[in-house]
Amino acid sequence: MNAKIQTRDDSTGQVEPLRKRQDGDLYARPAAIEDAIAGVMRLTKAEFIHLIEAEDSADSVPSECLLYFVRRPPFAADQAVLRVLFTAIRQRVLKAVPVPKRHIAGKKAENAIDLDIRDAVLGKFEEMLCKDRQEYVERLDFFECRFNAGVARLRSTARRDICKDATHLTPLVHDNESDEPHPEVERALSCITDSFDGPEADFLYRSKIHAAISSLPLDQRRVVELFLKDIPIDPQGTDTMTMVKILGCCEKTVRNRLKRAFARLAELLKEENA
């Protein structure tokens, strides 16, 4: 953390509490965020702007802290300061909506979906910020506690909405073409599970795998997600959670989705690696 950020104990500023409640209790920011806010409160205007505009500001000013000041503009709501804050918080949203780099010729439609999702998330966030200037938007309190998780929530909603409209862009895979096993896909998927720490797990390689999964239709993406979580397909016991139970469809459907997903992933990874 940047040296300029001091701890709450040294601060004379009062950090404004949140208003959203969960199970009757007020939301509380993590202590580290409260400390960061209290520390930033002690900066002069010049120091404040310098800190927010710094290239490495993400290391010293957490997004949750940045949002605090966007919602409660400091320095008598000085417009120049507010502009710096507004620009910075949009960058944080953009960076929290990854558009994985893909290098597959002729598949621009899928890249467009990623960009559409980013656009939709930024639009929704902007809408909340504008509304918050007129009446307190409690939804933003969550973002002040866990910014990236909040953006992930917006992303999830945006993807569901956008992918519903984009199903016609999904390439068809015929069952008879995907009957063969895809050990290379299983190997690739194992690289992005938490337990994997092999040499293949470099960022670029993992990025390709994440990007390929993201480009799958939602129903196939779900079975892959469950596969990544090591959840079995069929019932193996009454208490075991399985893909069949979770998705509420028959075993054959689940197997077909997984088969199609693996065939598509094999194709995508082949193109990526070509």
Add this chain to the structure above:
Amino acid sequence: MMTPIDKDAVLDAFAAEPVHDRNTLERYVSEYPELAEELIDLAAELRLSAEFTGAEEGAISDPKLETAWENFLAAGPKPSVTTAAVDPFARFKGGAFATLAGKLDVPRSLLTAVRDRLVVPSSVPSGFVRRFAEATGTTVEAVRVYLAQDSQAPLGLAFKSDQKPSQQGRVTFRQLVENTEMGESQRLFLLRECEEHELT
């Protein structure tokens, strides 16, 4: 049937979990089977967040920034038409003025200088402005606007002077505090406010 608020609360709670492994997902899906698909979708997004957030270096192109900024400004509080015309001292003449000074715990002469806008507006500590706005039933914004207007030292008071009447330059709030007769504790309190204000 689950209300939209419940659904949001469940998904928020899931998103806020420290880890999103098999156990966490199973726990939520068991408890909220009707949200299974949304929980899985969210788990996938959180996986992406963990991997990619902050991975893009440098600024990301933001072509809609200007429009968004204009919308943001337009949504903000607008100075009311009457703000410029508000005189926070209007209701505080004579005895009421003395009462106001007492309420703020400052000498009347200091408050007179503030009333006559003989103080550099930016040097007036936020704490004093806030207390003053509360005491006069106005807003911080209205007080700032009042202070920023041209000084209006009542020229009539200087009319009988040997010299041609003229407006004096403004002094800082600190200078005013330092040069006005008042109790030591009052002075220390106001100077501390000045110090905090100058630091920001």
